[in-house]
Amino acid sequence: MTRLGLKPGLAITVETGTRNASLRVRIGDRTDSVRLSQTLASGISVIAGQNGASVRRAAH
Secondary structure (H helix, E strand, O other): OOOOOOOOOOOEEEEEOOOOOEEEEEEOOOOOOEEEEHHHHOOOOOOOEOOEOOOOOOOO
């Protein structure tokens, strides 16, 4: 996850991937996304910050 640039406090966007078992993750202000397996994605925890957190589901 360090290689991906994941750090505490960064916003991430998670979308369903093109394959059944994958997720697409966009980190911070990056325009590109990374495909993650369900196993790797399960190791990422999201905790609401002081201002709360919002979750958006991308329209396809």
